[in-house]
Amino acid sequence: MKTKLLLIMIAVFAVLLTACGDGNSGSATADDVIKIVWYPNESGNDLKSSRDEIGRLISEATGKEVEHQLTTDYSIAIETLVNNNADLAFMGSQGYVEANNGNDAVQTLAVKSGESGTLDDAKYYSWLAVNVDEQDKFKENGEFSLDTIADTRFSFVSNSSTSGFKVPSSSIIEHFSQQEAYADLTEEDLMGSGPLFSQVLFGNSHQGSAVNLLSGNADVAAFCDTCVEEYVELAEGEENTVGAVYRVKENAAEPFNAVTGKEFTLMSSDPVLNEPFVVNMDVIGQADFDKIQELLTSDKVANNEKIFAPEDSEQSALFSKSDKERLLPVEDEWYDPIREISK
Missing domain, CATH: 3.40.190.10 (Periplasmic binding protein-like II)
Structure with missing residues (x-):
């Protein structure tokens, strides 16, 4: 009888241990x-x-x-x-x-x-943008060129952002890694100044990255169309195409209220899921x-x-x-x- 009771107690104890283990598994x-x-x-x-x-x-x-x-x-x-x-x-x-x-x-x-x-067609667009009055600095033979972003002040959104970091950094690395000076370029290299950029900023939001550009703190910025569409309007060209010009609305809410009327143009526009x-x-x-x-x-x-x-x-x-x-x-x-x- 004592042996039977001991076995029952052991079985109950084992069940309790299992339950405790499950509770610590992160569920x-x-x-x-x-x-x-x-x-x-x-x-x-x-x-x-x-x-x-x-x-x-x-x-x-x-x-x-x-x-x-x-x-x-x-x-x-x-x-x-x-x-x-x-x-x-x-x-x-x-x-x-x-x-x-x-x-x-x-x-x-x-x-x-x-x-x-x-x-x-469930997609939006990852943009690389520059200020309109500085766009010629980013062109070669009249066309926008990624070569021109070397040694610039660059603004990303966050290194966890798809359109504000992953997509543009992938394109940048693919382009520059063909050059001997940047053959070993990595994502980590793009997160801080040198070897490609003179300074790297993170806006912490798409709106913040766009304002980094428009306020003059960055020369080039990555951000997406849908996150800024409430604040800007198409001023020239076709939406989401290279060369399209956007203007900040006069009644734009924060954080764009400090840069109303400013214009930027797209040097690249890539579709994203x-x-x-x-x-x-x-x-x-x-x-x-x-x-x-x-x-x-x-x-x-x-x-x-x-x-x-x-x-x-x-x-x-x-x-x-x-x-x-x-x-x-x-x-x-x-x-x-x-x-x-x-x-």
Whole structure:
């Protein structure tokens, strides 16, 4: 009898040990609060109405409270999600790849479609821009040339930004590594002054990188079209093409209010896969994932002007809508091209 009791106690103790081990493995459980962490680009007051509307709808769909976590740094947003301190995030494709590498419970939820309403044209653009009145410094034989950016003051967004670092740095390295002087050029080399740039700045947001250029602190800047479209207007040429000129609107909100009327032109423009909404499955759980995905990809969201502002609207919103744009489910594999350039 004593032997039988001892065996039962050992078995119970083993189960308890296993449970404790599972609790320390980094897994978490869903609770009554859904925490959304936002990149610096989407943390400004201009997008508060979009954040609040998304939070309201998610709360309505799940019956749970929604908390917004605003950030001033890409890495903070990524680590918050990776470390199980947020359920949901809207981030660039490079940020998603980094987060997924850090915690495979971080998975894609939805992504904005292109004008067609499909993933076929679900893209935005990574720009390299220079001030209009200095553009001739960056041309050879009348054409923009990457050779001219050597020894300049260069502004990136963040080294975790897809369009504000990964895509432009890949193009820059591919170009300059053909030259003997820069044969061993690496991403790390582009993060500080020398061997290519005289000075490197990080705007910490696409808006910040653009203002670095327009305020005269940088000679060349990398940033994307969608993150500055609320603040600028096309002044000359065709959108997202080399040589197009953009002007800061007279009523532009912070941080562009100090550079209104300033103009910049594009020396390069490269397509990039649209940014996803992503979740930490260990924190949010399958039930809430399903409810939120159904909500975000619904007509209710696609037709909500606080989230998708019409093209001619004066209202700021997370997305603009000119045709059939909406949010669509997206699989992890769709971002494999970003993984390739990250190797």
